[in-house]
Amino acid sequence: MQIHIEGSRLPGRACGPGGDFAGYENIHVGVQRKDRPGELLGLFPGDAASASWTLDCTATVAAAASAVGAIGADGAGGVEISGPYVQDRLGGRFVYLSWGTVDENGLFSMFRRAKLMFADIEADVLEAAARSGHLTARLPLSDATGRPLCARVRPPVVEWSAAAPS
Secondary structure, X not given: OEEEEEEEOOOOXXXXXXXXXXXXEOEEEEEXXXXXXXXXXXXXXXXXXXXXXXXXXXXXXXXXXXXXXXXXXXXXXXXXXXXXXXXXXXXXXXXXXXXXXXXXXXXXXXXXXXXXXXXXXXXXXXXXHHHHOEEEEEEEOEOOOOOEOOEEOOOOOOEEEOOOOO
């Protein structure tokens, strides 16, 4: 299965301070590899018109869904998703979108992350995605204040579908 993430409304390459946000310049976003915060897929500048990623994954349909925990055990239809960019922590499986700055040497320094939890996907959508081989997430990449989107991103902010990317 492939997970397609389509991001729009990026925050810009620079965001000033405000509230609990320190303010940063030369902002970029990418998908974090499992257990490797410094290894990112598809780094996009914060002023890009859009950002998109395709993650190759494995979707396994469990014989029976269990109670709570990881995907397939969290009421998400018994589909377990794994892959090099799928995080597997207590509380479920998810994908991290990591925000950071890039210095003059190309070094990425993360300052916040957005978490796309598979437990937040409707069971019928996840089951259809396992059959079709495509799971697509569409979301804005800036929050209501125009800063980089962070924390757990839930529907309706993220829209999940079993459709191939547009």
